[in-house]
Amino acid sequence: MRKESPPDNNTARADLIDKVTGGAVYASDIRVPRMAHGRILRSAVPHARITRLDVTEASALDGVVTILTGEDMATLAQIHWGLFLNDRPVIAIDKVRYVGEPVALVVAETLEIAEAALDLIDIDYEHLPFVDTAAAAIAPDAPVLHDVHDAIADFYFTGQAKPVAGTNIFQKFGVSTGDATAAECDAAHIFEHTYTFPGVSHFALEPHSVVAAFEGDDLTVWSGAQSPTAVQKVLSRVFGIAVANIRIIVPFVGGGFGGKASVKIEPLVVAAARKAGRPVRVTLTLAESMLTCRRLGATMTLHTSLDKTGKILSKRATILLDGGAYADTGPAVAAKAAHRIIGPYDIANLEIEAKAVYTNTVPGAAFRSIGGPQAVWATESQMDEIADAMGIDPVELRRRNLLPRGGEILDTLRPLDADIGDMIGRADQAIMNLGDGAAAGIAVAATDPGILPLGGALVRVLVDGSIIVMSNSVDIGQGVRTVLREVVAKMLNQNPNSIQIANPDTSTTPFDWGTGASRSTVIMGLAVEDAARDASDQILALASSVFDGAPNDLRLVPGGVAHGDEFLPFQDVYHRAFGVDSGEVVGRAMVTPTRDGSDFKKSPLFWETAVGACDVDVDQEIGTLSVTRYVGVADVGHAINPSGAEGQEEGAAVQGLGHALFERLDYVDGQPVNATPIAYRVPAIGDIAKRAHTVLIENGDGPGPMGAKGMGEGGILPVAPAIANALARRYGIRIRDLPLTPERIWRALRKRGDDAT
Amino acid sequence: MTSSTHNISMTLNGEKTNALVEAHTLLIDFLRDAQNLRGVKRSCDMQICGACTVLVGDHPVSSCTMLAVDADGADVVTIEGLGDRDNLDPVQEAFLEFGALQCGFCTPGMILATKALLFSNPTPSRAEIEHHLSGNICRCTGYQKIIEAVESLAQT
Numbered sequence: 001m002r003k004e005s006p007p008d009n010n011t012a013r014a015d016l017i018d019k020v021t022g023g024a025v026y027a028s029d030i031r032v033p034r035m036a037h038g039r040i041l042r043s044a045v046p047h048a049r050i051t052r053l054d055v056t057e058a059s060a061l062d063g064v065v066t067i068l069t070g071e072d073m074a075t076l077a078q079i080h081w082g083l084f085l086n087d088r089p090v091i092a093i094d095k096v097r098y099v100g101e102p103v104a105l106v107v108a109e110t111l112e113i114a115e116a117a118l119d120l121i122d123i124d125y126e127h128l129p130f131v132d133t134a135a136a137a138i139a140p141d142a143p144v145l146h147d148v149h150d151a152i153a154d155f156y157f158t159g160q161a162k163p164v165a166g167t168n169i170f171q172k173f174g175v176s177t178g179d180a181t182a183a184e185c186d187a188a189h190i191f192e193h194t195y196t197f198p199g200v201s202h203f204a205l206e207p208h209s210v211v212a213a214f215e216g217d218d219l220t221v222w223s224g225a226q227s228p229t230a231v232q233k234v235l236s237r238v239f240g241i242a243v244a245n246i247r248i249i250v251p252f253v254g255g256g257f258g259g260k261a262s263v264k265i266e267p268l269v270v271a272a273a274r275k276a277g278r279p280v281r282v283t284l285t286l287a288e289s290m291l292t293c294r295r296l297g298a299t300m301t302l303h304t305s306l307d308k309t310g311k312i313l314s315k316r317a318t319i320l321l322d323g324g325a326y327a328d329t330g331p332a333v334a335a336k337a338a339h340r341i342i343g344p345y346d347i348a349n350l351e352i353e354a355k356a357v358y359t360n361t362v363p364g365a366a367f368r369s370i371g372g373p374q375a376v377w378a379t380e381s382q383m384d385e386i387a388d389a390m391g392i393d394p395v396e397l398r399r400r401n402l403l404p405r406g407g408e409i410l411d412t413l414r415p416l417d418a419d420i421g422d423m424i425g426r427a428d429q430a431i432m433n434l435g436d437g438a439a440a441g442i443a444v445a446a447t448d449p450g451i452l453p454l455g456g457a458l459v460r461v462l463v464d465g466s467i468i469v470m471s472n473s474v475d476i477g478q479g480v481r482t483v484l485r486e487v488v489a490k491m492l493n494q495n496p497n498s499i500q501i502a503n504p505d506t507s508t509t510p511f512d513w514g515t516g517a518s519r520s521t522v523i524m525g526l527a528v529e530d531a532a533r534d535a536s537d538q539i540l541a542l543a544s545s546v547f548d549g550a551p552n553d554l555r556l557v558p559g560g561v562a563h564g565d566e567f568l569p570f571q572d573v574y575h576r577a578f579g580v581d582s583g584e585v586v587g588r589a590m591v592t593p594t595r596d597g598s599d600f601k602k603s604p605l606f607w608e609t610a611v612g613a614c615d616v617d618v619d620q621e622i623g624t625l626s627v628t629r630y631v632g633v634a635d636v637g638h639a640i641n642p643s644g645a646e647g648q649e650e651g652a653a654v655q656g657l658g659h660a661l662f663e664r665l666d667y668v669d670g671q672p673v674n675a676t677p678i679a680y681r682v683p684a685i686g687d688i689a690k691r692a693h694t695v696l697i698e699n700g701d702g703p704g705p706m707g708a709k710g711m712g713e714g715g716i717l718p719v720a721p722a723i724a725n726a727l728a729r730r731y732g733i734r735i736r737d738l739p740l741t742p743e744r745i746w747r748a749l750r751k752r753g754d755d756a757t
Numbered sequence: 758m759t760s761s762t763h764n765i766s767m768t769l770n771g772e773k774t775n776a777l778v779e780a781h782t783l784l785i786d787f788l789r790d791a792q793n794l795r796g797v798k799r800s801c802d803m804q805i806c807g808a809c810t811v812l813v814g815d816h817p818v819s820s821c822t823m824l825a826v827d828a829d830g831a832d833v834v835t836i837e838g839l840g841d842r843d844n845l846d847p848v849q850e851a852f853l854e855f856g857a858l859q860c861g862f863c864t865p866g867m868i869l870a871t872k873a874l875l876f877s878n879p880t881p882s883r884a885e886i887e888h889h890l891s892g893n894i895c896r897c898t899g900y901q902k903i904i905e906a907v908e909s910l911a912q913t
Binding site: 024255683692 | 805
């Protein structure tokens with residue numbers, strides 16, 4: 001829809017202007033002196049022993065600096081690393097476990113030489129049986145990918161994965177309340193359906209890119225990393241270097257979506273730089289990024305019982321997640337999927353088991369709302385199937401089961417802080433406003449993000465009144481810099497344009513757990529707010545000695561301090577207090593689970609809620625589906641940057657559209673057959689709904705600054721089930737496997753036709 | 758690796774530029790590495806994402822699949838040549854005003870593709886905007902605000 005006037009983007013403008021002029025420096029733009037270039041030789045087979053790896057000829061090529069292989073791993077302090085399980089070698093040692101696994105890294109004077117050298121490496125494999133689906137991985141005779149499961153507790157995420165010895169299962173996570181079996185005995189209806197969600201690619205436009213440089217014992221790494229302190233910690237363990245000697249710098253990042261969270265290629269590049277004795281840069285191709293991580297695919301069976309009025313009595317769910325060759329954050333994905341499959345419903349009896357398993361495929365990893373889109377696909381598709389079978393309107397069935405604000409999805413979790421019923425009403429209204437009547441399909445979701453309230457910040461008020469905010473929250477496009485600038489500007493009563501947000505840099509900036517799980521607005525928002533308050537207190541204390549008045553009589557005004565009608569610039573305050581026309585005030589803060597005034601011991605810090613409503617149109621000749629109208633509703637507490645918040649919702653919804661209609665990382669005989677940008681289809685500009693609207697609900701009831709909740713993930717959740725529900729409503733076909741390809745739709749339409757005759 | 762080298766001359770962001778390039782050098786590498794124009798973004802390497810789009814003449818071109826020698830004699834414009842902080846091009850201004858970018862990695866290409874559209878069609882319809890920008894992928898914004906930004910330019 002055309003807008004009459006552009007939104008007010010004044011603060012955001014400062015963060016965006018470098019991006020429209022080409023001035024923004026991204027990870028893949030970093031160049032350092034004496035830098036050599038790395039290219040990776042990747043396994044072409046899904047599962048094999050490496051019987052010979054000969055780099056003699058390649059090493060002899062003019063311009064090759066060095067070649068890193070599994071033989072170099074012996075000198076590391078820790079060879080295998082991970083976030084939940086130490087299962088991944090820095091580079092393949094004796095075995096490869098998926099097509100795309102790095103087996104050698106050539107470092108050369110130029111990229112071209114490195115590439116030419118790849119062709120000169122000889123490698124022989126002894127093939128092993130492989131599994132490229134989760135179902136095959138749990139079969140009794142399945143080849144086991146990892147002989148040992150070295151699970152580490154509370155390393156980066158709280159808790160510990162629960163692998164099953166001698167199997168491919170690296171995580172089992174259960175939720176159990178009440179007595180589902182007993183409830184089923186009393187039920188009038190029991191429904192069982194199975195839904196599948198494939199592994200999908202992040203497809204951030206900037207591929208993974210890392211530059212690593214040693215200077216004596218000090219290591220500096222520039223990386224497009226969402227979790228700089230996780231990278232720092234893992235590198236410390238692998239290379240036996242003190243955390244203080246490792247500096248991670250994160251410039252602008254060309255999209256993350258979870259694909260650059262935790263740790264990815266950093267250990268590999270650092271190992272190469274160490275061996276080369278000079279800085280090494282590795283920038284993957286986008287195709288290589290697709291071989292680096294992906295969302296976990298899932299098969300979910302729901303067994304739901306209801307009484308005759310449509311009240312849900314129990315839900316049993318099994319979730320089988322395809323975790324790929326290395327666990328990465330898969331254990332957390334499984335745990336979250338188990339929570340997120342419940343939905344915002346009042347269900348007394350739950351029996352949920354999520355399992356994540358190793359397969360000989362690209363490692364699974366975090367991706368926008370981990371486990372969320374998979375779980376919501378199943379739950380919200382089934383709600384409509386149940387409604388249809390029971391002859392109840394799908395919205396009415398939901399209303400009969402929705403938890404009110406303050407209701408508990410699980411008694412171990414924070415009560416629900418949003419009114420989903422009200423959100424459905426607003427979605428209804430908004431889609432009516434787009435014309436052509438009510439929605440054909442809706443879906444709702446409530447997920448538990450905002451993890452790990454542990455993050456610090458510094459706010460430095462300099463002598464000329466300019467301000468530097470130092471935070472390790474990473475700008476991956478979500479606009480965190482704008483949010484932080486707004487928060488500091490408000491707390492210090494300063495012009496937003498006088499505030500700079502520094503690049504994340506672990507050598508100068510306090511710990512933060514990482515950028516993900518919609519946590520930065522709340523956790524880093526509060527950290528910079530607290531740090532700004534600390535700076536304010538210090539400045540007012542200085543000024544009180546200068547003005548000879550109590551700090552309470554003083555107030556910050558743009559550029560300085562006021563006392564009644566008197567105004568003193570920061571410069572004069574500092575000059576009089578310090579005796580020189582120089583100096584600064586440093587405000588500091590660290591948000592922790594015990595932060596004063598916050599209730600952060602219970603998870604989640606806030607709920608991320610979503611309602612999606614849509615209508616669809618299908619070309620029945622060829623099975624193509626287009627979404628004609630789409631409305632997304634999110635309860636964000638308060639939108640600190642309204643245009644940015646809206647953009648987050650819109651972008652999430654279109655990623656959800658891609659998951660719904662196009663995206664699937666395909667495997668044939670262990671080979672990823674479409675893991676290239678040309679074969680893998682993400683939404684293009686013509687694919688989006690012609691009429692769309694986003695509703696942001698702002699009640700100021702979030703735990704963050706100005707009552708904000710975190711956001712940005714919720715919008716992806718309801719899209720696929722809302723579309724499938726609309727497809728069922730409009731065309732009478734129910735598809736339980738994503739994506740909703742033209743072929744699947746066409747076949748379902750044919751089958752419907754056959755059934756009717 | 759053997760390769761012939763060639764002298765090329767082009768107008769690059771309004772300035773006459775002469776250079777010696779190898780025959781196989783891609784335009785994107787020439788611009789990013791030899792000319793230090795890092796606003797040209799590298800993503801897919803196969804001419805499907807549009808992040809590396811530059812203007813050659815008035816046409817949008819994927820610099821990842823064009824040889825630098827083929828730009829000999831051409832008028833080439835990258836995002837750096839469009840406008841700077843204090844003097845933005847109307848397209849840059851519209852993208853800022855409408856919040857039509859997030860991570861910004863597709864943005865230089867998206868802006869230059871829009872520029873090319875407006876050269877050939879100053880008042881594009883939504884369908885024409887979609888058609889013209891279908892070769893520029895944005896994974897962040899969901900395109901809504903990009904369409905709003907471009908439509909605002911079409912109105913004037």
